[in-house]
Amino acid sequence: MDLAYKILIDPFMQMGAAPDLLVQTLWEGLVAGVLYSLIALGFVLIFKASGVFNFAQGIMVVFAALTLVGLHELGIPAFVALFLTIVVMFGLAFLVERLMLRPLVNQPDIILFMATFGLTYFLIGFGELVFGGNPKKMIASELYLPSGAYDIKMFGGFVSLQKIDIAAAVIVSLMVLFLALFFQKTRIGRALRAVADSHKAALSVGISLEQIWVVVWFAAGIVALVTGIMWGARSEVSFSLQIIALKALPVLILGGFTSIPGAIVGGLIIGVGEKLGEFYWGPLLGSGIESWLAYVIALVFLLFRPQGLFGEKIIERI
Amino acid sequence: MFYREAGQFKTTYQADQAVFPILQDRIGLAVILVGAFVFIPFAASDFFINVIMIPFLILALASIGLNILTGYTGLLSLGTGGFMGVGAFACYKLTTFFPGVNVIVWIFVSGFFATALGILFGLPSLRIKGFYLLVATLAAQFFLDWSFIRIQWLTNYNTSGAIEVPTRTLFSVPLTGPNATPQLRYLVILAIVTLLTWLASNLVHGRIGRMWMAVRDMDLAAELIGIPLYRTKLLAFAISSYYCGVAGALMVFFWYGSAEPGVFNIDQSFTILFMVIIGGLGSLTGSFFGAALIYGLPIVLKVGLHGLGWNILPATIEHLTFMTVGALIVLVLIIEPLGLARLWQITKQKLRVWPFPY
Amino acid sequence: MRVPGGADIATGGVLLAVENVSLAFGGVKAVTDVSFDIRKGEIRAIIGPNGAGKTSMLNIINGFYQPQHGRITFKGETRSKMRPHDAAKGGIARTFQNVALFRGMTSLDNIMAGRTLRMNKNLFWQLLRFGPAMNEEVEHRRRVEEIIDFLKIQEIRRTPVGRLPYGLQKRVELGRALAMEPELLLLDEPMAGMNLEEKEDMSRFILDVNDHFGTTVVLIEHDMGVVMDLSDRVVVLDHGVKIADGTPDEVKRTQAVIDAYLGVAH
Numbered sequence: 001m002d003l004a005y006k007i008l009i010d011p012f013m014q015m016g017a018a019p020d021l022l023v024q025t026l027w028e029g030l031v032a033g034v035l036y037s038l039i040a041l042g043f044v045l046i047f048k049a050s051g052v053f054n055f056a057q058g059i060m061v062v063f064a065a066l067t068l069v070g071l072h073e074l075g076i077p078a079f080v081a082l083f084l085t086i087v088v089m090f091g092l093a094f095l096v097e098r099l100m101l102r103p104l105v106n107q108p109d110i111i112l113f114m115a116t117f118g119l120t121y122f123l124i125g126f127g128e129l130v131f132g133g134n135p136k137k138m139i140a141s142e143l144y145l146p147s148g149a150y151d152i153k154m155f156g157g158f159v160s161l162q163k164i165d166i167a168a169a170v171i172v173s174l175m176v177l178f179l180a181l182f183f184q185k186t187r188i189g190r191a192l193r194a195v196a197d198s199h200k201a202a203l204s205v206g207i208s209l210e211q212i213w214v215v216v217w218f219a220a221g222i223v224a225l226v227t228g229i230m231w232g233a234r235s236e237v238s239f240s241l242q243i244i245a246l247k248a249l250p251v252l253i254l255g256g257f258t259s260i261p262g263a264i265v266g267g268l269i270i271g272v273g274e275k276l277g278e279f280y281w282g283p284l285l286g287s288g289i290e291s292w293l294a295y296v297i298a299l300v301f302l303l304f305r306p307q308g309l310f311g312e313k314i315i316e317r318i
Numbered sequence: 319m320f321y322r323e324a325g326q327f328k329t330t331y332q333a334d335q336a337v338f339p340i341l342q343d344r345i346g347l348a349v350i351l352v353g354a355f356v357f358i359p360f361a362a363s364d365f366f367i368n369v370i371m372i373p374f375l376i377l378a379l380a381s382i383g384l385n386i387l388t389g390y391t392g393l394l395s396l397g398t399g400g401f402m403g404v405g406a407f408a409c410y411k412l413t414t415f416f417p418g419v420n421v422i423v424w425i426f427v428s429g430f431f432a433t434a435l436g437i438l439f440g441l442p443s444l445r446i447k448g449f450y451l452l453v454a455t456l457a458a459q460f461f462l463d464w465s466f467i468r469i470q471w472l473t474n475y476n477t478s479g480a481i482e483v484p485t486r487t488l489f490s491v492p493l494t495g496p497n498a499t500p501q502l503r504y505l506v507i508l509a510i511v512t513l514l515t516w517l518a519s520n521l522v523h524g525r526i527g528r529m530w531m532a533v534r535d536m537d538l539a540a541e542l543i544g545i546p547l548y549r550t551k552l553l554a555f556a557i558s559s560y561y562c563g564v565a566g567a568l569m570v571f572f573w574y575g576s577a578e579p580g581v582f583n584i585d586q587s588f589t590i591l592f593m594v595i596i597g598g599l600g601s602l603t604g605s606f607f608g609a610a611l612i613y614g615l616p617i618v619l620k621v622g623l624h625g626l627g628w629n630i631l632p633a634t635i636e637h638l639t640f641m642t643v644g645a646l647i648v649l650v651l652i653i654e655p656l657g658l659a660r661l662w663q664i665t666k667q668k669l670r671v672w673p674f675p676y
Numbered sequence: 677m678r679v680p681g682g683a684d685i686a687t688g689g690v691l692l693a694v695e696n697v698s699l700a701f702g703g704v705k706a707v708t709d710v711s712f713d714i715r716k717g718e719i720r721a722i723i724g725p726n727g728a729g730k731t732s733m734l735n736i737i738n739g740f741y742q743p744q745h746g747r748i749t750f751k752g753e754t755r756s757k758m759r760p761h762d763a764a765k766g767g768i769a770r771t772f773q774n775v776a777l778f779r780g781m782t783s784l785d786n787i788m789a790g791r792t793l794r795m796n797k798n799l800f801w802q803l804l805r806f807g808p809a810m811n812e813e814v815e816h817r818r819r820v821e822e823i824i825d826f827l828k829i830q831e832i833r834r835t836p837v838g839r840l841p842y843g844l845q846k847r848v849e850l851g852r853a854l855a856m857e858p859e860l861l862l863l864d865e866p867m868a869g870m871n872l873e874e875k876e877d878m879s880r881f882i883l884d885v886n887d888h889f890g891t892t893v894v895l896i897e898h899d900m901g902v903v904m905d906l907s908d909r910v911v912v913l914d915h916g917v918k919i920a921d922g923t924p925d926e927v928k929r930t931q932a933v934i935d936a937y938l939g940v941a942h
Binding site for chain 2 (some may be wrong): 103107119124219235246257299303
């Protein structure tokens with residue numbers, strides 16, 4: 001009885017008693033959610049366009065951010081470093097296509113998926129070799145990203161909103177808008193969707209797979225860079241982000257693997273759910289439940305809606 | 319030249335359904351077993367046994383476990399580390415509750431705890447497949463990893479949060495703990511791994527193995543020939559987790575001697591998965607190849623680079639290992655998606671007809 | 677190899693009856709109000725233009741799709757819902773339009789897999805692969821070898837099916853279905869993409885299965901020559917609706933069938 005009270009009633013009493021804390025927690029959740037959304041967005045982009053589930057998206061975020069900071073540390077001005085990082089990400093996309101994707105055309109999805117495990121490990125080793133394993137500080141102010149916070153009075157307390165988080169939300173919205181237009185309206189966008197449906201069929205109508213893959217991996221690289229900057233500005237640039245990036249998986253489960261809005265909404269749900277769970281229910285279990293709550297939320301969700309929030313129901317044919 | 323099967327005629331289906339139908343393969347296996355059981359314990363140095371053989375065997379056992387799930391049944395899992403941890407902690411609790419019972423018994427029993435959790439986290443496999451199932455196994459991995467750290471009962475409230483393996487004996491000779499000799503620990507592990515590999519081999523070559531592979535290759539067709547999908551998948555989860563659990567228990571009791579809770583984290587799951595991919599999906603022999611390669615690679619790198627006279631920091635070796643393993647995975651998948659085991663088979667095939675191409 | 681049901685060829689009782697079955701996916705009607713029956717021991721063809729709902733019909737019969745309306749009576753038992761592996765247990769086997777073999781397994785293992793339902797030695801014996809489990813394995817291997825001989829695929833026993841040419845894959849798939857010793861065998865375009873010689877071989881196998889083992893066969897085929905030669909009775913579907921039913925000769929003369937195949941101005 002006591003336990004039921006602690007699980008079912010007490011947390012809500014707490015929420016009611018200190019609404020400012022609730023709003024703060026919700027905000028924290030949304031902000032974490034934006035990051036998950038961004039990583040998931042990179043996944044969706046590549047999955048939509050090549051049917052490849054790119055496990056390496058998380059490490060690409062770290063790699064992009066490290067490259068940026070690393071170049072700046074060499075004394076290169078911030079915006080030149082930014083440009084050079086974009087060039088590096090293009091180089092990465094090019095090499096991935098040439099050395100990994102091209103030899104694996106028409107292999108089953110699971111083989112390509114496992115190849116991205118290999119890519120992940122390679123980039124971890126390479127990144128640590130070049131940049132060292134220590135966390136680095138993002139060059140946020142050099143890139144004119146805002147810092148500090150707005151404190152808003154509310155419910156007799158106050159809620160603190162980091163300016164960088166607001167900037168992140170704005171940038172993400174713009175990026176999603178741009179990507180949606182790109183996919184729907186441009187010739188390359190149409191070609192991308194064709195490739196996602198079937199490699200062979202796309203080849204047969206004269207779409208160049210090589211080109212498409214470089215474009216979409218490059219796009220995912222840019223998304224990774226933006227993610228890396230935003231995340232780095234909030235905390236620091238380190239390889240531990242790699243594990244956090246795995247949370248994009250539950251996000252994708254919620255949002256569906258091919259839906260950009262799904263990735264965004266899924267990310268926000270997971271972010272908020274996780275923070276609320278940790279803050280209000282975590283103490284019951286000895287805290288730290290953030291590490292697995294996202295997966296369990298996704299799992300429970302899957303049992304009721306296997307195709308995700310925005311995914312289409314699949315009719316199996318034989 | 320020596321690897322020819324000419325003249326070896328099968329007169330019964332029993333002989334033809336044998337796991338190693340070719341005489342040379344059986345001789346080769348016998349040589350390996352004799353070498354492993356007799357030669358190594360007497361001739362090899364403590365260092366070789368401790369640093370090479372013991373880890374290799376344990377990791378190979380875990381790879382067999384994952385291979386049953388991923389290679390044979392086609393269910394991708396990143397929960398291996400978690401299930402190994404369940405075996406280790408179950409064994410620790412059992413042997414502290416009932417110190418009178420021989421620890422080897424508990425090693426075998428602890429696998430069943432992993433089985434129970436494996437089935438639990440396998441339950442969603444009815445409705446979800448592929449990448450989606452990966453999330454279920456990640457849930458298992460992170461939840462179990464968290465439990466090992468947070469539930470202090472599991473470590474008997476040890477203040478360091480780690481488990482120390484107590485000394486356990488057989489006929490008053492220490493098997494585990496600081497006083498156990500490497501030779502004895504090695505022999506126990508070897509016996510268990512040999513037994514379990516033999517059982518797994520029986521399983522995958524019979525009806526159950528065919529059911530697993532049918533589900534892997536085309537689940538809809540499997541269902542239409544009367545294979546119950548759900549039960550088949552759950553059986554794979556159960557048996558796979560058993561192997562991982564036993565491997566985890568062996569790892570802590572016969573290799574590490576003590577375990578920080580972080581030992582069974584996601585990296586462990588990745589390591590075992592890589593062994594399975596590189597060794598060969600759907601091959602027991604491949605599990606041994608994969609374990610040898612992935613575990614041996616950093617050692618070879620270290621010894622090799624030092625041999626070249628380069629003085630390299632341990633951290634750099636680690637980074638190089640990561641890069642090499644990553645590149646190897648991509649390379650193996652490009653050359654032969656079924657891994658070293660398939661390359662080995664092709665080599666044997668070539669040998670059979672050597673010196674002719676066909 | 678003897679199959680129950682063989683003795684009933686002469687009586688020709690109804691093995692399976694489909695009554696007023698309808699199936700739709702969302703707004704797309706795949707099958708609309710179709711009724712027909714299948715008698716024991718006959719070869720029953722289902723024909724019709726592309727998209728007529730033939731494959732959907734087979735999928736309904738073996739429980740892969742659940743029809744929204746209608747009833748199916750199999751061996752005197754009426755059902756509205758059935759899972760595919762219940763159908764398999766009941767004695768319905770199936771081959772597919774696009775070969776659905778287990779690509780990573782050898783021909784032998786594929787056909788052995790077809791005997792799964794008839795093997796029942798438990799996990800304990802399977803682990804030991806000894807005694808009862810080995811006896812069972814050997815006994816079923818003998819049955820499977822009979823099928824391999826019958827289909828003349830001895831030399832590809834140990835070849836992974838993914839590497840076989842299409843025609844042989846179709847043969848192995850038929851072998852896997854036969855290994856189930858079915859009462860009712862559903863063949864979805866068994867001759868698609870084959871040359872004349874391969875078609876002749878396949879026709880011979882189908883007739884032999886029907887004659888020797890008394891297996892009832894339902895056949896979807898586009899080659900009209902084959903259909904007219906092999907089948908006892910024919911159902912014609914068009915746009916999910918049954919437009920004719922009878923012996924090949926009767927069907928050939930039906931105006932609706934001629935229209936459906938040659939096309940008429942609507």
